[in-house]
Amino acid sequence: MSSQPLKIVIFLGSTRPNRMAERVSVYVKKIVENKGMVPVLMDPDKIPFEVLKTPLHFYRNPADAPQFLHDNNELIKQADGYLVLSSEYNLTIPPALTNMLDHFPPSSFRHKPAGVVTYSMGQFGGMRASIALLPFLNELGIINIPTGVTIPTVQLTFNEDGETNDQKIIDRVDKLVTELKWYAEALHAQKTIGAPPS
Template identity: 45%
Template structure:
């Protein structure tokens, strides 16, 4: 038995499931029950909350995680760490927050031309997304066997007859949390390879997920007209096009051949796209978990 902040902690067997402890006040009149380290209070009034740990030496300790006061635990805004205060005012311990599950993103490349420059932009964005702890897959129409579209997957009477790679790609899209489209501008519009690739898949696989647009060109306007055409097309697939747009003019001067940005403006704008997309990924993932409209 141990005493923490005026309460007796009785270490014992399972209560309803898992490891549990019973906590009672010094007077023994107000019992508490903690299960899996968190409380199920059985009394009204002066309830305290506890976080239970078991040190490697085998000595069990209990720390207050309680509602207020110097000894409560809280999550700091700056470090994102949970600071636990024990009954010793000088004992402060850093307890890492549980890491959120890694989000899955897909980057669509839009060009199949010889000497294409989209890989420069995509390489930089993929690196930034991975720094944010996203799992990233690249859909490249030059490396994936997309044929000229005759019938999209969702129009096929028997989808099991579709090529396995196409069904696997659709499953990846349906499991993704967000997307990035990297597109050049062809004749004041979107490149055919990009539209052909996207249109193979059912809108239901894309719905209620965010997409960021990165556009580029050899000239000074950065493919802005392609981005303008991309937004309604992506919306028709059920995607949420985020406000931030990454526009890359004079792409061969803005990026080295291996995808390294060559000026601060490009670095800042790419980071802005990734930051905003990450916010929308988290927000819409939570919204989908709560339920989507029929």
């Protein structure tokens, strides 16, 4: 195992006004840090993604691609694992999330673990977005870990400072991040033995 702390890219999925993404991400980021890992947020509301026309790997001359695509691709490639924090739009994945991820080649994500956290203001916690995310992430070459988190009535579960006293959510997020770390460490160790199959 490397002496360097594991890097975890946290993808945010929502760009709506008054979104709950900040509340959830503040909490999840803190748990990642508490486990000794380094979180890196990738937020489609803060990065100038346009509606996808040309993904990074489709540019004939890579130098023609915007620098922010190269920079964020490097963050994805250097990550040891991922966390996807997603709301639910029309019973599925928010378009800003798929648009963001589709800008990058699957080879940048391949053979790395990911955990999924979904949330909604209703009773189902975004579970349908979670179901839709699993095959989508798998197609990118990501390894979906078994544990997932769904957060119902997120506006009541987390306050504006990203704090919660809901013990079920506290325990579930802790389990998710612990499991993600285990998979990231195991895959990192295996890659020191030999390169993964292409």
